[in-house]
Amino acid sequence: MNIYRYEENPLITPLDVKPIHEGFEVIGAFNGGVAEYNGEVLLLLRVAEKPVSEDPEIVLAPVYNAKNKELELQSFRLDDENYDFEDPRMIRSKAKLEGFSYLTSLSYIRIARSKDGHHFTLDEKPFLYPFNEYQTFGIEDARVTQIGDTYHVNFSAVSEFGVADALVTTKDFENLEYQGNIFAPENKDVLIFPEKINGKYYALHRPSLKSIGNLDIWIASSPDLRSFGDHRHLLGIRPGEYDSGRVGGGCVPIKTEEGWLILYHGATEENRYVMGAALLDLNDPTIVLKRTKTPILEPVADYEKNGFFGDVVFACGAIQEGDTLHMYYGVADTSMAGCDMKISEILHQLEVEAK
Amino acid sequence: MNIYRYEENPLITPLDVKPIHEGFEVIGAFNGGVAEYNGEVLLLLRVAEKPVSEDPEIVLAPVYNAKNKELELQSFRLDDENYDFEDPRMIRSKAKLEGFSYLTSLSYIRIARSKDGHHFTLDEKPFLYPFNEYQTFGIEDARVTQIGDTYHVNFSAVSEFGVADALVTTKDFENLEYQGNIFAPENKDVLIFPEKINGKYYALHRPSLKSIGNLDIWIASSPDLRSFGDHRHLLGIRPGEYDSGRVGGGCVPIKTEEGWLILYHGATEENRYVMGAALLDLNDPTIVLKRTKTPILEPVADYEKNGFFGDVVFACGAIQEGDTLHMYYGVADTSMAGCDMKISEILHQLEVEAK
Numbered sequence: 118m119n120i121y122r123y124e125e126n127p128l129i130t131p132l133d134v135k136p137i138h139e140g141f142e143v144i145g146a147f148n149g150g151v152a153e154y155n156g157e158v159l160l161l162l163r164v165a166e167k168p169v170s171e172d173p174e175i176v177l178a179p180v181y182n183a184k185n186k187e188l189e190l191q192s193f194r195l196d197d198e199n200y201d202f203e204d205p206r207m208i209r210s211k212a213k214l215e216g217f218s219y220l221t222s223l224s225y226i227r228i229a230r231s232k233d234g235h236h237f238t239l240d241e242k243p244f245l246y247p248f249n250e251y252q253t254f255g256i257e258d259a260r261v262t263q264i265g266d267t268y269h270v271n272f273s274a275v276s277e278f279g280v281a282d283a284l285v286t287t288k289d290f291e292n293l294e295y296q297g298n299i300f301a302p303e304n305k306d307v308l309i310f311p312e313k314i315n316g317k318y319y320a321l322h323r324p325s326l327k328s329i330g331n332l333d334i335w336i337a338s339s340p341d342l343r344s345f346g347d348h349r350h351l352l353g354i355r356p357g358e359y360d361s362g363r364v365g366g367g368c369v370p371i372k373t374e375e376g377w378l379i380l381y382h383g384a385t386e387e388n389r390y391v392m393g394a395a396l397l398d399l400n401d402p403t404i405v406l407k408r409t410k411t412p413i414l415e416p417v418a419d420y421e422k423n424g425f426f427g428d429v430v431f432a433c434g435a436i437q438e439g440d441t442l443h444m445y446y447g448v449a450d451t452s453m454a455g456c457d458m459k460i461s462e463i464l465h466q467l468e469v470e471a472k
Numbered sequence: 473m474n475i476y477r478y479e480e481n482p483l484i485t486p487l488d489v490k491p492i493h494e495g496f497e498v499i500g501a502f503n504g505g506v507a508e509y510n511g512e513v514l515l516l517l518r519v520a521e522k523p524v525s526e527d528p529e530i531v532l533a534p535v536y537n538a539k540n541k542e543l544e545l546q547s548f549r550l551d552d553e554n555y556d557f558e559d560p561r562m563i564r565s566k567a568k569l570e571g572f573s574y575l576t577s578l579s580y581i582r583i584a585r586s587k588d589g590h591h592f593t594l595d596e597k598p599f600l601y602p603f604n605e606y607q608t609f610g611i612e613d614a615r616v617t618q619i620g621d622t623y624h625v626n627f628s629a630v631s632e633f634g635v636a637d638a639l640v641t642t643k644d645f646e647n648l649e650y651q652g653n654i655f656a657p658e659n660k661d662v663l664i665f666p667e668k669i670n671g672k673y674y675a676l677h678r679p680s681l682k683s684i685g686n687l688d689i690w691i692a693s694s695p696d697l698r699s700f701g702d703h704r705h706l707l708g709i710r711p712g713e714y715d716s717g718r719v720g721g722g723c724v725p726i727k728t729e730e731g732w733l734i735l736y737h738g739a740t741e742e743n744r745y746v747m748g749a750a751l752l753d754l755n756d757p758t759i760v761l762k763r764t765k766t767p768i769l770e771p772v773a774d775y776e777k778n779g780f781f782g783d784v785v786f787a788c789g790a791i792q793e794g795d796t797l798h799m800y801y802g803v804a805d806t807s808m809a810g811c812d813m814k815i816s817e818i819l820h821q822l823e824v825e826a827k
Contacts, residue, residue, distance in 0.1 A: 279685030
């Protein structure tokens with residue numbers, strides 16, 4: 118697989134982003150959804166802002182108050198015996214270490230625009246900032262599916278109620294229409310297919326399961342892109358492989374003559390995130406035809422290996438230009454990078470590795 | 473609240489049920505969905521059958537093989553250091569105690585029929601027995617919503633993929649049509665409303681959340697009763713109250729002049745299960761008008777307090793006859809019981825306790 122990483126990488130880092138909250142620092146500008154609009158490439162960046170604590174003994178948790186529409190700070194003493202602070206991203210109850218009680222940063226979506234796909238300018242204001250009770254801990258990891266002149270932007274809505282997947286639609290990236298939580302918690306990495314298949318819409322999704330079941334990719338169908346059903350298991354984790362710990366949809370599925378090309382992230386149990394590929398039947402996307410045995414993109418460059426959460430490449434979108442795929446991806450949960458690859462080469466790898 | 477427990481309680485116990493698997497014992501006949509059909513009351517019982525192990529050192533786990541359509545037994549030594557056997561219902565990986573790896577019994581749905589609502593005769597054959605890869609660990613806790621001449625029977629589909637909620641439809645309780653998993657894992661206690669409201673169908677559901685969020689009741693809408701969206705949080709657990717640990721929909725919502733009457737189960741953190749009630753707006757069921765502060769039914773009778781899992785009353789359906797509600801409920805995860813109560817009294821309790 119030939120990967121042409123952009124010379125300008127990382128394209129956008131936290132240092133390029135001025136925080137919108139006073140007394141906060143930007144710790145991440147990553148996992149951007151991708152769209153083409155008005156001749157420009159738009160990255161719908163997840164910007165994570167963290168309140169700076171004056172007291173090293175105090176950890177602050179930003180919580181959006183949906184009632185008064187304000188961002189409030191909850192503070193926790195490091196010596197509070199109820200909570201665990203080992204993971205810098207979250208505050209965990211000692212009674213429930215496998216989850217989290219608060220996050221130490223708030224994410225929202227901000228657009229970066231580029232004419233050449235390599236040099237980006239960041240909007241001053243957020244595109245999507247928490248606006249209801251399902252987003253009190255933030256808005257994360259947007260994906261963008263264009264159908265006709267409408268852009269379907271779905272994202273993780275994080276709150277004390279759970280992690281749901283919500284949807285807004287827009288035609289101009291200014292006026293938005295909220296369509297509610299299209300997937301109940303706990304779910305994320307929802308990827309809406311760019312067209313109907315046999316009269317139905319489809320979406321990939323990735324439930325996070327409590328009692329039984331792995332972090333696998335599922336697929337669901339929909340009559341209207343608002344309600345989803347007929348949930349089926351699609352791609353599971355694979356012990357001993359690059360995706361032994363979790364998988365999740367990455368980019369919007371790409372239509373090729375051989376089938377729907379799925380670019381998904383896979384992580385080992387040690388949380389090394391790579392990108393892999395799979396091919397689904399053109400007429401029935403619930404059927405998996407092929408799946409790569411080796412990653413198509415792995416954390417190799419310094420900016421991919423080192424950062425807030427090292428060894429992570431995490432694509433949330435790509436732009437197809439003939440056989441070339443311009444894929445934009447989050448790196449080390451910190452910054453954004455871009456690379457080009459040939460669709461024909463991905464299909465070839467799928468072919469070879471399917472044997 | 474006046475509760476008129478049936479003299480014949482428990483109406484059906486495991487001793488009344490002949491196992492359909494050789495070498496198995498029936499350990500539960502409980503949590504029955506309820507329907508009126510052909511002048512009879514139908515209880516869609518959850519029958520749990522457990523393989524009898526010849527060797528006290530061996531625990532057996534029944535697993536339905538969706539490929540060869542056979543029930544297979546997996547055996548575990550009690551001294552296997554990878555697994556924990558403390559909860560007799562399940563086999564848990566020591567690496568993940570908050571979930572389960574296998575169940576020690578297989579549940580399926582079998583119908584019991586009654587002309588007078590008090591004396592029941594059990595069908596010989598199952599009504600719903602595992603039939604695909606999402607039900608390899610069993611089919612549990614059916615609910616029945618009648619709309620016109622069609623009965624919508626939804627149930628927990630349990631497998632290594634997760635706990636989803638699946639739907640079959642029938643007009644005669646003989647010929648069934650499978651409608652797929654209508655809710656992705658991890659979810660259960662789905663209650664379909666018996667009519668459209670402002671042009672949309674609705675269902676209660678209860679996600680089980682891994683990272684954040686409680687075992688609360690949510691509500692979703694649907695254009696076709698196959699796909700659901702616009703997921704909203706509805707009723708949360710209440711610290712210090714009878715529903716401090718978990719809540720979940722119990723009976724199909726009942727239309728009253730004052731609103732949709734919801735009979736839900738609530739459990740403390742110590743797993744004492746009671747039934748409570750709430751009232752939702754007639755025109756917008758996402759709005760909670762009132763909610764009881766004290767239970768409407770609590771485990772009091774011996775057969776409610778003692779059994780496989782004591783101190784549990786768990787209703788999955790009721791039949792309305794004017795102001796009288798014939799409610800059928802699982803007791804102690806073991807047997808079925810019935811009681812009558814007045815809808816007007818429930819509404820009165822809601823009124824009094826709403827203040």
